[in-house]
Amino acid sequence: MTIPPTSTSIPVQRSTEALDPNHADLDRLDPLALVQAFADDQRAAVEAVRSATPALARVVEAALPRLESGGRLVYVGAGTSGRLGVLDATELTPTFSWPPERAVPLIAGGERAIRQAVEGAEDDAAAGANDVRAANVGPGDVLIALAASGTTPYVLGAVEAARSLGALTVGIANNPGTPLLAAVDCPVALDTGPEVISGSTRLKAGTAQKIALNTLSSALMVRLGKVYGNLMVDVRTSNAKLEDRAVRLTCHGAGVSESEARAALAQAGGSVKTALVMLRLGLSVQEAEARLAAAGGHARAALGEG
Missing domain, CATH: 1.10.8.1080 (Helicase, Ruva Protein; domain 3)
Incomplete structure (x- = not known):
């Protein structure tokens, strides 16, 4: 399989990078108005996930048989997206007693990148592919690739390797029509649009990714029998x-x-x-x-x- 061209080879329209004309005077706002601007803009994150519910439901249906057969959830991302993947993977164990070895987070730059930026790590497609191979990703696994831009080379490299190894690939991006969504088996577009602080996708783009991950992994756990009614009956009593x-x-x-x-x-x-x-x-x-x-x-x- 050949990865669609990245942002380094063709221009990609990314609404997350666009300037929001409604907040041109953000630095002039008093504290209350400033906080309201940020809080109000987060509503778009919820609406983006609501619009993507059919795509998320298709992911649940496609992923379930592999997980029922003992497969793993493998999360791949860089920067904020990578950290959100680490968080979702980590929380599955105490919440649902999901075995930690079956929730594998891969982040550009390695574990050090969880706490600090690793310059250039997200631009290395080969590193993404190598990390997937090092994790022994295979046909039973589900790879969830996250990239707000939809063009991150590390993530695209990971997707190409995972597909070649037979894994089910899921792509979550905040810009429709981007290479990541074209490269995966199950695309999920979270169209959150321009940010209050232009280009800062740790804001509503990140919020939408967090909601989507919560929704996706929780729905999978329900279908896997980790919940009775709405009771968290597989909670791990670790404290x-x-x-x-x-x-x-x-x-x-x-x-x-x-x-x-x-x-x-x-x-x-x-x-x-x-x-x-x-x-x-x-x-x-x-x-x-x-x-x-x-x-x-x-x-x-x-x-x-x-």
């Missing part, structure tokens, strides 16, 4: 706050007292899902775990609710 949350979830889902919930969770090793099945069906830990395994980890199916 006191999350232990208390697990108790509340178990009380609500099973309709039991706090003491009953705590006792069941202790037997279930902190697993809300297992505790729910135990309490609702009067089963032992082993019986509840076996029932969940037979249901593919879906609590509703394990409870016989279809």
Whole structure:
């Protein structure tokens, strides 16, 4: 596969780089008006994601079979986009007990780039391809490529390598008609337009990417059985706050007292899902775990609710 030309070879119309005529006097605003300008402009991020919901739903449908078969989510980006990918990948483990080895964030410039800019890293297409190969990306994996501009060479190099290795590729960009969206299996355009501070895509472009990632990964986790009703039943109880949350979830889902919930969770090793099945069906830990395994980890199916 050949990557479509990048911004270095042909001009690409990028609305994220356009000047916003509504904020030409931004530096003259008083604090209240300044904050209102930034806050009001963020509404466009929500609307951009709402417009992209059909595309995001197609990603869920395409990605689900690979993840059900043990595949990984691999995030690729540079700068703000790369950091957002790192954040989404990191949060899947405590929220849904998603194995950390199955959420792989790749960022231009490596881990150092999470905290500081690594000059020129995003311009290296070969580095993107090499990082994908080093992560052993393969046919079972889903690569989520993020670039506000839609032209970042590091990201485009990663996409080309991932597609050649058989992975499902997803592209999220804030400019329609850009090379990234043309290069992937599942394009998602978040058309957020010009920024209040011209060209600063850490603003509403970044917000739209964050919302899209939250939406996409959360929808996948729901479909994978990590949620019962709207209860976060696969939460990892790694601290006191999350232990208390697990108790509340178990009380609500099973309709039991706090003491009953705590006792069941202790037997279930902190697993809300297992505790729910135990309490609702009067089963032992082993019986509840076996029932969940037979249901593919879906609590509703394990409870016989279809």
